[in-house]
Amino acid sequence: MNVIECEKLSKMYGQKKALNELSFTIGTNKITGLIGRNGAGKTTLLKIIAGFIRESSGSIKVFSENPFNNLKVSANRIYIDDQMYFPNTLTLKDILQSAAAVYVNWDDEFAKRLFSYFTFHPKQHYYHLSKGMKSTFNMILALSAKCPLTILDEPTTGMDSSVRKDFYRALLKDYLEYPRTIILSSHLLNEIEDLLEDILLINEGKELLHMPMADFKEYAIGLQGKEKMINELIVNKEIIHRKTIGIDDQYLVIKNTLTNEERQRLSFNGITISSVASDDLSTFLTAKTKGGIDDVFNRG
């Protein structure tokens, strides 16, 4: 069964098309990574899924209903980002108690264990927490709520690396114990790739790829060797990224459609074949320019 179904989903902010005819589905109990550059449309998409804002055109169904201001959807989802607001009068203990009253699957014992592990104090106020501590507290809400749909928009903002590792581990262990549908947006694909079952890569509001993470890891390969040789041997291949190295070497990332014979011919001609890190691949696929930051310094 699908938890989310989008069909030609678009969102305009004035003249700006933040989402451009996205069509995809997300099934039950999967962890999907929503990946894209700054301004790609991730937050816009997640807010539409959560029911906070309305689509401009196309259709979206969450638990088979349009999510905008929908009680069924809001009762079954939790949305966490780094802009959470809680009234200043509430202490952390008050916030946990309110959450316990709202979310039917709330796991109070788990919340208390996390609360004490991360050394929060019940009388602390949310607005006094540092950026990383706010994200950590948000994580306690996200995990303890055990909502059928858990939406995490850049949940690790400000967390130091050791807290991030704890967070990813807690998320995975908790998910294995209580499977549910989780969407996680992040720029840090290398950190989360082992958590993800699927990746949804968007760029300038459009869907680039939506596939199992295992397939994404095999999606492309890197080739390095003499430019002339590479150009001779690579014909009719989809080139994702190209970089000149030294005087006449090239590094090329191509879609992984090589036959065994082609691989052998490349190796025989001194071309090195390597895998491409998922994080690099997502950067290459969403590159805004053909070159890189070095071009800014190139005044020639």
Ligand SMILES: Nc1ncnc2c1ncn2[C@@H]1O[C@H](COP(=O)(O)OP(=O)(O)OP(=O)(O)O)[C@@H](O)[C@H]1O
């Ligand atoms: N309320 C708004 N009014 C006008 N434009 C907006 C609004 N919200 C977002 N946008 C624009 O829509 C586009 C998508 O923004 P969005 O915040 O969804 O991207 P994002 O992928 O979450 O980016 P980031 O990774 O930087 O958080 C951007 O060009 C942004 O400037």
